[in-house]
Amino acid sequence: MPLLPDSPQSAPSSAADDALGPRSPARRRFVGLGLAGAAALALPAWSLATSAAPAAAGLGPHSDDWRWLVGNWDVRHRRLKERLTGSQDWQDFAGSSACWLALGGLGSVDDNIVELPGDRYRGMTVRAYDPASDQWAIWWLDGRNPTHIDPPVRGRFHGDDGEFVGRDTLRGKPIVMRFRWHEVHGREPWWEQAFSPDDGASWEVNWRNYFTRTAARPTPLARADDAPRDFDFLVGDWQVSHRRLRKRLVGSQDWDQFGGTLRNWPVLGGHGNVGDNVFEFPSGTVRGIGLRSYDPKAKQWLSWWLDGRTPTSIAPPVRGGFAADGVGTFIGDDTLDGKPIKTRVLWSRITARSARWEQACSDDGGKTWETNWTSDFERKA
Known part of the structure; x- marks a missing residue:
């Protein structure tokens, strides 16, 4: 039973922790480790205070898609308290974020502190570019539920704006999610989340984030x-x-x-x-x-x-x-x-x-x- 070939067209045959992953394309695993x-x-x-972003290796034009986000940021949040209920009751609160590149620039990771009133929490985003579909996939892991990664949204940038769409559930019912980035090369990039209960026929915007850079070189957020x-x-x-x-x-x-x-x-x-x-x-x-x-x-x-x-x-x-x-x-x-x-x-x-x-x-x-x-x-x- 030969190992899977280690060519760019096939999945790797096994994984070291922080080394390799899959042994078969149908079921790819990565071993979870602790000490x-x-x-x-x-x-x-x-x-930790001097850690830098992994350097991109020039793997194509899309290796720069998220370079504008590398660094540390103060984040101003505005969130609808109740989603898809017709509510217009909004919350305003602060947050912070740190972003690194990965996969030679064809991936990125950001770490986040969300100062939600009465429920401060942390979460992280993972992104990866797929050349076959010319799309980015974006996943979210909420630190309050560390055993689950949300389904991805997928899309791409057009100039200073990007749109990413995916499917999830809310209160047991299917919804379509939409993330939009705006003015990503401007002084205050901002992000918007919207949900649709009717397969995209109508949208409710329920979250906006406004980013102010605090450092160009990323350092980990507080322990x-x-x-x-x-x-x-x-x-x-x-x-x-x-x-x-x-x-x-x-x-x-x-x-x-x-x-x-x-x-x-x-x-x-x-x-x-x-x-x-x-x-x-x-x-x-x-x-x-x-x-x-x-x-x-x-x-x-x-x-x-x-x-x-x-x-x-x-x-x-x-x-x-x-x-x-x-x-x-x-x-x-x-x-x-x-x-x-x-x-x-x-x-x-x-x-x-x-x-x-x-x-x-x-x-x-x-x-x-x-x-x-x-x-x-x-x-x-």
Whole structure:
């Protein structure tokens, strides 16, 4: 059962945390990881206060579509209290945002604090460009519901304005969502949300945001007092050495070795983090985004994967965490060549400047395991 080819036309064959994702195009997974013992480690020299946006690599004209949003912003919100009820009762409140580029500019992530009266919360946005449809997909994760990513809206920019449309539900009924960006290269870009209960025949505008830049170079927003320390060790810039078994679960000992990089930064006040990944496969460069959020009820992390070669969807999350000995074990179900398998990920050898990631698969329900990927992380600075 050969690994999926690592060509730009196919999904990757497996994932390191902040490394690769899918083992099959039909069901793409990214392993969710945490670190219970990381609080005892010294924080890395890479300072949160000086973190920069991952640099775009000139991957085409659309790699600049969101460059205007990179940085830190004060946000002025105006929101309709009750949506699709005929209400005209509006709320005005403040917020803040920080935005980074990812996927060489063909993706972006922003982290947000929303000062909703009586219900301050955090959320993050993930965007990715799909050349096949010439559209951006935009997803939202609300920090109050960290186990769920909203369905995407899709669209594109025309000059200084952009329109993005998708479908969701409100109070159990289907609606159409519309996001519009205006004057994105002006002094005060602004965003508008509208809902339609009648498939676009009529629209109710229910939210507007007005942005004032506070810094051109993005820095993470303030950490929450109750944020877990699990991923402090991973924040920053890394050089990664990968070793991957070419064929899995067939007794092969034929390995590929290649390099890569990772840039990871905190979001959701430390209740989440995002990794921008570059893999130098023998056949070419591959990029992807790993995003995680912490579920305080289960005391576990959820982890999603977005593959830059198939940027129209985010894989379903898997859950995981670390034991008291500092070694993390994460197991999930997947498929290989249409057959069910289990995947196990281990994090180990974690220091302030290094870490080891290891993946294994099992086709007998976890009775035996074959290691098929190792990644050794070395901090750049």
